[in-house]
Amino acid sequence: MAAADSSNGATTNASSQAVPRPPPTPSPLRYSKFSQAKLRILVTGGAGFIGSHLVDRLMESGNNEVIVADNFFTGSKDNLRKWIGHPNFELIRHDVTETLLVEVDQIYHLACPASPIFYKYNPVKTIKTNVIGTLNMLGLAKRVGARILLTSTSEVYGDPLEHPQKEEYWGNVNPIGVRSCYDEGKRVAETLMFDYHRQHGLEIRIARIFNTYGPRMNIDDGRVVSNFIAQALRGEELTVQAPGTQTRSFCYVSDMVDGLIRLMEGENTGPINLGNPGEFTMLELAEAVKELIEPSAQLKITENTPDDPRMRKPDITKAKTLLGWEPKVSLREGLPRMAEDFRLRLNVPKK
């Protein structure tokens, strides 16, 4: 049973409310002397950017069987091609808004479009993915006694009135805006996680992920780092949305995967912020990408979208103290790695 995390406002000790049932044994053969016991892990959204890097780490450990369930809305089989056919790996085309029957020990629940242009494309579907999808995964976790980790987001803090953001901050979110399908959707998903924890004794973990970047992002993903790098490589203007002084804190994907695994393996429910506290304005980011790829590139100030958060930076004290985690890769080190991946995929010769 997960130990209680009493260091924030939320009550996370389920033992006083519900006695968890031991997980049912999926098959007697699983623990027979002929069968090598491995942890069986479900990764929803595992064909996406963060998910596929997480799958790499889980598979490379050699101790796990990994099942990916993904509807390929923003992810692709290509991200997982090195594992297709591996005896410890299964890929299922599945939409998490439908029920899924599998026997697993852990669930990393990532399925959800993350780029604003994709989550706003079909907002009702985004809400369904966050609410019904998370309910379905919690139902699965309850049935098989699995531990479940939700990838929530810094967007639960909305356009924050506190800076940097601590986990105790309840946020400043527009409930009826164009981003609400995502940020309110994730807030409900967090609520569902805690209700299943308190009511049914489920072992839960919640990561609040701040902007993450790295190789394998969709080239036309629409998020700022991928846009700037692709634009600079294509010889286009870098589209800085007004005013350009808004800030974000960018975490390299290998650091993020490390944090997610530590959270899953540790004893704290969270929510825990995972992100790199290095904070940059979008103008500073554009200058860094220019300097790295194409110093002659021009910046073009474009119209912004409603409710764009004006600043964002994680307080990662909890991640440091409870998980022993902090990011290792700075933006200056991470950008060239991502630029090289994009250069190869866009077939742009090295200068």
Ligand SMILES: NC(=O)c1ccc[n+]([C@@H]2O[C@H](COP(=O)([O-])OP(=O)(O)OC[C@H]3O[C@@H](n4cnc5c(N)ncnc54)[C@H](O)[C@@H]3O)[C@@H](O)[C@H]2O)c1
């Ligand atoms: N990358 C970031 O900066 C960031 C920040 C905060 C939170 N997150 C969260 O991390 C997770 C992964 O984000 P990402 O950046 O890898 O995004 P991504 O879009 O690359 O990956 C999301 C994956 O989920 C799949 N998916 C979407 N809807 C689905 C559905 N209904 N059923 C099954 N699969 C579905 C997509 O096909 C894709 O493979 C998301 O939950 C996102 O909210 C990401």
Ligand SMILES: O=c1ccn([C@@H]2O[C@H](COP(=O)(O)OP(=O)(O)O[C@H]3OC[C@@H](O)[C@H](O)[C@H]3O)[C@@H](O)[C@H]2O)c(=O)[nH]1
């Ligand atoms: O071409 C662009 C794209 C974006 N931007 C700006 O860059 C900033 C970051 O925008 P992104 O689209 O990359 O991502 P956002 O920070 O708005 O949302 C992200 O937050 C955390 C996660 O949950 C998701 O990955 C995503 O919702 C915004 O201020 C946006 O206005 C540009 O200046 N130019």
